[in-house]
Amino acid sequence: MFEKTNQFINANVSTDIFNWNAYEDHQKEDHIKDFYKEVSINTINQYEILRGVITKILDKEIIVDIHFKYEGIISINEFRNKKNIKVGDTIDVMVEKIYKGQLLLSNRKAKIRRSWERAKEAYKNREIITGKVIGRTKGGMIVRILEHIEAFMPGSQIDPKPLYNFDNFYSEVYNKYMEFKILKINNEYKNIVVSHKALIEDEIEKQKKKFISELQPGQIIIAKVKNITSYGAFCDLGGIDGLVHNSDISWKRINHPSDVLKINEKVKVVILDFNEDKNRIQLGIKHLLPNPWISLDKNLKIGNKIKGKVIAITEYGAFVEIENHPGVEALLHVSEISWSNQLRLAKDFIKIDDVVEGVILTLDRKEKKMSLGVKELTKNPWLEIQEKYKKGSIHTGTIRHVTEYGVFVELEEGIDGMIHNSDLSYTNFKLGVGDIIETIVLEMDVEHQRIHLGLRI
Incomplete structure (x- = not known):
């Protein structure tokens, strides 16, 4: 510092023109350098x-x-x-x-330390980074990211679609650059897991949101059947899927969507509803076809007789497709099949494809609902049994049902009686379904269609 200062002192110039600013700058510079040298x-x-x-x-x-x-x-x-x-x-x-x-x-x-700091920042901000595929290992590939870090990309994180030929894909991308997102950082073991699939999924998600934002209810689109489940079919609308529920596939009842749709089949669908937040799109197929209820005979009314074919049977009844009106169904409840009060299933009376005739009990064209009764076509036997089943009279019947509290006995078609357990306690008989027994009428309630029986021994 003395030498540099001395240059200014010995300079052959007068004090009037001496550069005092330069002199002070050099003093400051020397002071800073001396300060750093003094730091321990x-x-x-x-x-x-x-x-x-x-x-x-x-x-x-x-x-x-x-x-x-x-x-x-x-x-x-x-x-x-x-x-x-x-x-x-x-x-x-x-x-x-x-x-x-x-x-x-x-x-x-x-x-490397700088690269790790950069990696943590990219992970935190979900940034896209560039890396180079430099090798392969069990279950995936080795990728060099941020110039100095070797990261692992699992095979499951390469593409949203299944990778059937890993070797071919690796040959194509080896020593080439790809874009990734960091999925996981393990600071303790210095491991980083990256994903290329995440980028593709993010882009698909953006396309979905854009697609949904432009949708309108009632819009008609040509879609391709992508997947079929028990509850409906998923259709590809061009990068985004929509669901056609079973009830929206056909006006006719179907047992399974595969009965009418095939994988990769192109179908015309209509947008019924969509949820932008959840990326869900509800589609319809039957809505583009004539509604059979519209063509239903306007003269039909409650009390009319009508025929139809049994197309489905449930525990509580059967669904009947009305004759000459494909797609129009009526419910035949099990309680409307027989006058019997005995607890039985619809399948005990009818089977699929049976043609039945019934009376229209309810008809709601707006809600597209109709119910039928078959027993109404026969005379109610309970209206004429008071004389036949007087108290104390004896009758032969068949056991149709055994419960915890008693047995139900069919005396004739549509007429059942019950023997309570308390009226069987004094006997040693073991009764079973199908047994033919003699009974005695203990009590009869016509209004509620009940006959209390006892066992005659």
């Missing part, structure tokens, strides 16, 4: 990342000025191409060791 090496932390300037390039090492009392040393082997470095270059360095007053530095480890 103990203030440097091991593994700290600093910025330094290359001051010398030797055969085996590079000298770096990090603005401390001592310069640092980096092995020349850390630089693959020595032609890419020169004196004056500013580089990142990490303090590896402080040994006998010398700073052993690493440029490579500093780069």
